[in-house]
Amino acid sequence: MRANEVVLVAEDDDDMRAIVEDVLQANGFVVLSARDGAEAIARLYAYTGRVLAIVDLMMAGRSGEDLIRDLRARALGASTRIIVVTGSDVEHVDGADRVLRKPCSMATLLRVVQELSQT
Numbered sequence: 001m002r003a004n005e006v007v008l009v010a011e012d013d014d015d016m017r018a019i020v021e022d023v024l025q026a027n028g029f030v031v032l033s034a035r036d037g038a039e040a041i042a043r044l045y046a047y048t049g050r051v052l053a054i055v056d057l058m059m060a061g062r063s064g065e066d067l068i069r070d071l072r073a074r075a076l077g078a079s080t081r082i083i084v085v086t087g088s089d090v091e092h093v094d095g096a097d098r099v100l101r102k103p104c105s106m107a108t109l110l111r112v113v114q115e116l117s118q119t
Contacts, residue, residue: 005117008032008053010040010067011085012060020054023106024113037062041070050079052117054109057086057093068095081116085109 007029011017014035021031032047034040036059044051053071057064064084071080072095084093087102098112 006030006032006047006049006051007113007117008034008040008043008051008055010034010037010053010059010064011056012036012058013056019106020109023110027110027114029113029117036060037064037067037070040067044071044074052081052083052113054083054085054113055096057084057088057090065093065095068093071095081119083109083112083116 007024009017009020009031011020012035017033017035021033024031032043034043038061041062055064055067068082071082074080082096084096084099085102085104086099091099093099097116100109100112
């Protein structure tokens with residue numbers, strides 16, 4: 001993990017978002033938290049560095065797929081690592097580095113975040 005690795009967590013379920021935030025922060029990550037795609041974009045406009053993103057595919061308002069396109073369009077989009085978490089039965093999402101099915105364990109999510117933060 002790089003020092004002060006920043007992880008954007010875009011998740012509309014408040015409880016799930018809080019759990020993910022707690023696990024990431026306890027493991028040394030800096031977390032930008034958003035409850036939907038629009039809030040995630042607003043948070044990113046205030047941050048210009050490298051980011052790893054955990055994106056819920058199905059969010060109210062701006063979808064996870066829209067958010068992924070916006071993330072890839074940023075100046076650092078090519079270096080942005082994106083993990084999609086979804087309850088739907090998809091194995092591939094354009095622009096995502098990994099897709100995890102809900103429910104997934106926090107240990108699995110943390111392992112994938114740590115792995116992708118090394119790239």
